[in-house]
Amino acid sequence: MIDIALYIAFGAIGLAQVLAMVRLILGPEIGDRILALDTMVINAIALIVLVGFYWGTQVYFESAIIIAMLGFVSTVALARFVLRGDIIE
Amino acid sequence: MLINVLIVVILIIGAFFTLVGSVGLLKLKSPMARLHAPTKASTLGVGSLLLASMIDAFAHREPSLHEVLVMAFLFVTAPISANFIAKVHIHRRSNVDALPPLPEGTEWATLDAPPDQKIEPSEGLR
Amino acid sequence: MTRHIFKRLLPHPMLTLLLVVVWCLLNNTIGPGAIVFGAILGLVIPAVTAPYWPDRPSVPQPWGMLVYIFIVLWDIIVANVVVARIILFKSNADMKSAWVRIPLDLRKPEAITILAGTITLTPGTVSADLSSDGTELLVHALHAPDPDAVRDEIKSRYERRLKELFE
Known part of the structure; x- marks a missing residue:
């Protein structure tokens, strides 16, 4: 029963990833693209968590944490670059 | 058995909210409105998936708690990235024609810079 | 005097506690080893970073x-x-x-x-x-x-x- 729910969740989040990618390509504003990338990072974390759940291992959590941190830092860096034309002042 | 039903329900809720976040990202029409959907729906969605994984670990495998760490990190960082993206929209005047006015002498912080340091939103970035 | 030493050793007590908890969660174990090593990190990191963070934010109830x-x-x-x-x-x-x-x-x-x-x-x-x-x-x-x-x-x-x- 859990297997079926996991397949549904994989499908839903894969679809969510595709929708976010469409927004990334369409734009139109640069803020929309940054937001789409941020959403894709969060969805990728969800997929990694699901893979760890499906295979019943704990080894994927470190990668989930690292992707969460990298995603946050890259979102802030991109936004700061647009705001200031520079990342570190 | 009952615990499996609980896990399935939480999994489906999490997947549903993650999907709704991306649907909103694609469907809504103005840049500021688009900011609403993913920053929150996705955090609750991923939060539910992590909760399901944690309950499953306690019920069927060795107990594990480090999902809490990912959850806490996402909940702390989501408002900050949303705030930065909102500042980008204000800076690039995407949806800003209707910003509420402030009393004389003050200005919204993103638009307020000394004249010599003002950075105009460049048209080249798209 | 004791208060001064306490403040020198633990500039941010809540940060120390947070570091111990986060270290235990990262290891995914609550054993003596994890707690001791977390406590070492919790003592060293606030002491080293204290100059960059002079004020102690007030912690509400x-x-x-x-x-x-x-x-x-x-x-x-x-x-x-x-x-x-x-x-x-x-x-x-x-x-x-x-x-x-x-x-x-x-x-x-x-x-x-x-x-x-x-x-x-x-x-x-x-x-x-x-x-x-x-x-x-x-x-x-x-x-x-x-x-x-x-x-x-x-x-x-x-x-x-x-x-x-x-x-």
Whole structure:
């Protein structure tokens, strides 16, 4: 029963990833693209968590944490670059 | 058995909210409105998936708690990235024609810079 | 004197506690080894970074903070359902987005940060900017036929509680 729910969740989040990618390509504003990338990072974390759940291992959590941190830092860096034309002042 | 039903329900809720976040990202029409959907729906969605994984670990495998760490990190960082993206929209005047006015002498912080340091939103970035 | 030494050894006691808990969670074990090594990290990191962080932010009553966190978590769940309904079933033409200006009674930066984070996490509203003198908060609401109602709800539900906690 859990297997079926996991397949549904994989499908839903894969679809969510595709929708976010469409927004990334369409734009139109640069803020929309940054937001789409941020959403894709969060969805990728969800997929990694699901893979760890499906295979019943704990080894994927470190990668989930690292992707969460990298995603946050890259979102802030991109936004700061647009705001200031520079990342570190 | 009952615990499996609980896990399935939480999994489906999490997947549903993650999907709704991306649907909103694609469907809504103005840049500021688009900011609403993913920053929150996705955090609750991923939060539910992590909760399901944690309950499953306690019920069927060795107990594990480090999902809490990912959850806490996402909940702390989501408002900050949303705030930065909102500042980008204000800076690039995407949806800003209707910003509420402030009393004389003050200005919204993103638009307020000394004249010599003002950075105009460049048209080249798209 | 003892107080001085205590302050020298533990410049940020809550940070020390947080580091121990995070280290145990990262290891995914609560054994003596993890706690001892976490305690070493919890002693060294605040001491090394203390020069960059001279003021100790005041920590409000932990019990009140816990109640506040649970109120916010409940609101996140309820409001997520509301926003999901808006996204899925409302056409773009019916959506009334609005900017809301919130005059702040809070003055402490920590309290304003927590208020802005709360506003962003409860769906339907995003805190976007602060006025340059820090007395007004700019909030964007996804669907608000009556912007004044949004402002009053934020002020009575979250800001009043934070004011009791911090000031």
